[in-house]
Amino acid sequence: xxxxxxxxxxxxxxxxxxxxxxxxxxxxxxxxxxxxxxxxxxxxxxxxxxxxxxxxxxxxxxxxxxxxxxxxxxxxxxxxxxxxxxxxxxxxxxxxxxxxxxxxxxxxxxxxxxxxxxxxxxxxxxxxxxxxxxxxxxxxxxxxxxxxxxxxxxxxxxxxxxxxxxxxxxxxxxxxxxxxxxxxxxxxxxxxxxxxxxxxxxxxxxx
Numbered sequence: 001x002x003x004x005x006x007x008x009x010x011x012x013x014x015x016x017x018x019x020x021x022x023x024x025x026x027x028x029x030x031x032x033x034x035x036x037x038x039x040x041x042x043x044x045x046x047x048x049x050x051x052x053x054x055x056x057x058x059x060x061x062x063x064x065x066x067x068x069x070x071x072x073x074x075x076x077x078x079x080x081x082x083x084x085x086x087x088x089x090x091x092x093x094x095x096x097x098x099x100x101x102x103x104x105x106x107x108x109x110x111x112x113x114x115x116x117x118x119x120x121x122x123x124x125x126x127x128x129x130x131x132x133x134x135x136x137x138x139x140x141x142x143x144x145x146x147x148x149x150x151x152x153x154x155x156x157x158x159x160x161x162x163x164x165x166x167x168x169x170x171x172x173x174x175x176x177x178x179x180x181x182x183x184x185x186x187x188x189x190x191x192x193x194x195x196x197x198x199x200x201x202x203x204x205x206x207x
Contacts, residue, residue: 003039006086007048008032010131014110017172024113028129041079041120046127050084050091051077052106052135053166053173054099061156063099063137064166065149069119073164077130078148079120091133099137099152100144107134112172116165134173 001009011029016022031046032038039048053075054063064073076098077091084090092106112132118125145152155161157170 001085003080003084003086003090004032004036007039007131010087010110017112017176021113024115027115028113028131031129039080041125044125046115046118046125046129047079048087049077049079049128049130050087050094050133051075051130052091052095052104052133053111053169054095054101054104054135054137055173056137056141056154058139059154061154062166062170063101063143063152063154064161064164065098065145066151066153067119068148068150070165071163073161073166075132075166075169076135077132087131088133091131092135095135098146098148100146101137101141103138103141104135105138107136109133111176112169114169132169134176 008029011025011032014025016025028048032048035043035047037043037047041047051074055061056063063076065076066072067074076095078094078098080087080090081093084093087110088106092104095104096102110131111134114130114132115127116130118128120128143152143154153161157174160167160170
C-alpha cells in the first residue's frame with residue numbers, strides 16, 4: 001500500500017468528532033482524489049502534512065515548539081517524506097525528529113484535522129492540510145530542540161503559551177482521551193491530563 005493509499009484509507013475510515021471536522025475530512029479526500037502527489041511538499045496549491053501533539057502522562061503536560069518560520073508555539077509536525085509508509089508513521093517521524101524523544105507512541109487514529117496557511121513556500125503553497133495525532137512520551141523523556149524550532153518547552157494544557165495555534169487541538173485531544181478513558185478504565189493517562197493543572201509553565205528543554 002502506498003502512502004497515498006494509506007492517507008485515503010485513514011481519512012475514509014476516520015470518525016470525525018463534529019460536522020466541521022467531517023467537512024474537512026471530505027475536503028482532504030477530494031484533494032487526494034484530484035492530486036496523486038497530494039502528500040508531496042511540491043504539490044500546489046496545497047499538500048497533506050502530518051503532526052503529533054506530544055503528551056507526558058507523568059507530567060500531565062504537552063510539549064510545544066516555538067516554530068522558526070511560523071513564529072508561534074506549535075505541536076511537532078511537517079511534510080511527509082518519500083520513505084514514509086503511512087500518515088501515522090510520518091507524524092511519528094516528525095515528532096521524534098523535532099522533539100529528540102525516542103520511544104514516542106502514537107495513540108490510535110488521528111485526533112483532528114486542520115487547514116492552515118503554509119509557512120513553507122509563501123505565495124506558492126497556500127495551505128497545509130494537516131492530519132493531527134496524539135503521541136505519548138515515555139517517563140523520563142528529555143527533549144532536545146531541533147533546527148526547526150527556536151525553543152522547546154513543556155506546558156500544562158490549560159496554560160498554553162502565546163502566540164500559539166494549538167488550542168483546538170489540545171481541546172479535541174483532551175475530549176478524545178477523556179472519552180477513551182471512560183470506555184477503558186485501565187487507560188494509563190493520569191487525571192492531570194483531563195483536569196486543570198496549577199503547575200507553572202515550563203521553559204526548559206529538560207523533561
